[in-house]
Amino acid sequence: MTTAIAIPFKTDSKRSQIRAMFVALIGAVALMLQATTVDARGAPDSFADLAEQVSPAVVNITTTTIVEASTDTTPMVPPGSPFEDFFKDFMDRGGQGGNNSAPRRSNALGSGFVISEDGYIVTNNHVIEGADEIEIEFFEGFVLPATLVGTDPKTDIAVLKVESDKPLKFVSFGDSDLARMGDWVMAMGNPLGQGFSISAGIVSQRGRALQGAYDDYIQTDAAINRGNSGGPLFNMDGEVIGVNTAILSPNGGSIGIGFSMASNVVSRVTNQLTEFGETRRGWLGVKIQTVSDDVAEAMGLETASGALVTDVPEGPSKDAGLEAGDVILSFDNKDVEDANSLVRTVGETEVGKAVRVVVFRDGKTKTLMVTLGRREEAENVAFPVAGKESVEPEDTTLFGLTVMPLNDELREQLGVARGTGGLAVIDVDEASEAFAKGLRSGDVIVEAGQEKIATADDLKLRAEDAREAGRKTVLLMVRRAGEPRFVALGVSEE
Known part of the structure; x- marks a missing residue:
């Protein structure tokens, strides 16, 4: 849009004309910049109001595991050492040898947050894994025992349940896809067992993958330490956009590189765990790899994108006619960037849904309809293991x-x-x-x-x-x- 600015000036003054034209030019440029500049949120004056709003829904988690005592009372010294008898006497006096050993209780700490007034709580799977007892400490100071509803090790998410006489305060998931690099975020949890604590920072990056097939982490420089695991990452509207899960650190402490599993992943997993006690992911039934530049060139593809099918075992895709060597370009009307994106998209799709799959085969595209199976039912397929015996080589x-x-x-x-x-x-x-x-x-x-x-x-x-x-x-x-x-x-x- 062109903006015209009329500035009256006297025709008998050439200098005045030039000055007026210059002023008009500056004004026009300013208006154009104002029209094209993207609005950005300023830094908040304080996080206090947000912290006060969401704190009642954030919890500290204490787990107790019964560890069986070791029956091996051999001192950790070389046999025949002059210290062997000394260590044996020391262990006996301390009641740690012979038949005096007994199981001990091991405690661990983590964080979580309430997602419903009837007591459903989200945390990391690694916070409660193997626990015999789970206790939830609320911000107001009361403590409730929790039971395990379900876990998903693939995304490191777990859902717990507490019973309360009164409705509990809770927080809601936000849309993690709306988070932008540079947006302010606030983490809350129980770092290093110090109790309820907050830290603030920005979204450093999105779409980070660590090692899982369903990884979609938000990277943040908000301080995250041991004990923060399972705690929420909030946007400035008080919505949970991530679950604090991991840090990158050479010394075990925060150096400003933390990872929170994106809420759009967590909310789907949480809904399934709450409803079924387990996950139910879609399964396409193919083995795939990402299309590299040289593979694309060899197949005659214009761009190195899509997922290359390497094998089609018995399952949904074989029934639908997919073949090894097909390149999946589109799944359920969504373009496929690479193998990882296809795995995530399929896993997020409803089991039993008939989806449209577009493949590249023999130099042209072909559309197939595939009815998805359930991944969890297909994960224990065994494959033969190659032998190691040597064979006399043929001279080719x-x-x-x-x-x-x-x-x-x-x-x-x-x-x-x-x-x-x-x-x-x-x-x-x-x-x-x-x-x-x-x-x-x-x-x-x-x-x-x-x-x-x-x-x-x-x-x-x-x-x-x-x-x-x-x-x-x-x-x-x-x-x-x-x-x-x-x-x-x-x-x-x-």
């Missing part, structure tokens, strides 16, 4: 790989199903691209260029086909201990 080397066709003896040693074709990797040149990309002795190459192979000549032919098609790489499907993955190797070296 490609891509720095010494290979030989599978036979019955090799199939048995490598845990490969009867009738499976392909090439067994006998040796890998450590200076080769194949070694750098993770191929090792004992791997089995079952496909090249998305076609099955049985001999070294087949592999050579697929490499030649890739070169003739103007591609720099050929895509191999490799199995190790039954687990498949795709690896793209350069074809220029052969």
